[in-house]
Amino acid sequence: MADAMRQRVPVPRRHTHQSGTPPLISYVLPVYNEAAGIRRFHTELTAATATRPEFGYEFIYVNDGSADGSLEILQDLAKNDPRVRVVDFARNFGHQIAITAGLDHAVGDAVIVMDTDLQDPPQVSLQLIDEWLAGAEIVSARRRTRRDSAFKRFTAHTYYRLLRRCAEVDIPVDTGDFRLLDRRAAEELRGFRERSRFIRGMVASMGFHQREVLFDRDERIAGETKYPMRKMLRLAADGVTSFSTVPLKLITRMGFAALALALLGIVYAVTLRLFFPAVTVSGWTMLMVAMLFLGGLQMLSLGVIGSYVGRIYQEVQQRPLYIVRDVIRHDQD
Secondary structure (H helix, E strand, O other): OHHHHHHOOOOOHHHOOOOOOOOEEEEEEEEOOOOOOHHHHHHHHHHHHHOOOOOEEEEEEEEOOOOOOHHHHHHHHHHHOOOEEEEEEOOOOOHHHHHHHHHHHOOOOEEEEOOOOOOOOHHHHHHHHHHHHOOOOEEEEEEEEEOOOHHHHHHHHHHHHHHHHHOOOOOOOOEEEEEEEEHHHHHHHHOOOOOOOOHHHHHHHHOOOEEEEEEEEOOOOOOOOOOOHHHHHHHHHHHHHHHOOHHHHHHHHHHHHHHHHHHHHHHHHHHHHHHOOOOOOOHHHHHHHHHHHHHHHHHHHHHHHHHHHHHHHHHHHOOOOOOEEEEEEOOOO
């Protein structure tokens, strides 16, 4: 009944082409070693979109250097579904770059970004479309619950709130890359060409009329997570350094704190020397503690500064964000 009611929702005039053709929805779908579940995902996605025949659809799969046969499956999907387009990378460039390439190739009136492991349910994408029809220019899918380990839930919960507190833009909590972008918003996002990409932060920084849709995130249907701890930490670092200078400000504060401790130590040593000459200060232990503390503080500060300098170095090289080996599609043209 709910599906039937949605099918009768009138399409606003601003989302209808002058030629009378239905609005086009582009799905950007990054793929990395998802051979075990990509067919099932495509089946469920096409089944969900079939309940909304008032739209046209294109499915842009970005093969991010998969080495498990995902490309062959995507080629077969393209042969059997003219709406499928496969952007094949020359090598693995990473999830955020794959999303960027999909956005570059999308031509729809609205663009939906989602993963292909079915943790992002295709049915939820229809709710994003409904919010877009109601006037939203960016619609984010916010996780109400997630079926992950207790450790991952805790770290994700903590990180999102810490990032929101530190960032210079208001980045929504518990929100990944599953979202809908209006054509205008997608065009603006294409202009963001930095290499260390944190797309959810970029989207938040653009403004526009944004809304959220709550959903329950499912488990992976097959395969392993493509964001192990190492990649999660790298993405977290990109998020902090892309949208916050708090780490650099903390270095200044730590410097003042170290200076204050040093001054207290000087006052303490001079006081003992002048007024309590009989009392001796244990020099070696105190000296080693002070040296190790200041040395660790300096190395930490250099590491933080190095992260920002490294980002500058990558940007000034002006290398392409990605290299496409081939774009595969089998349509009427």
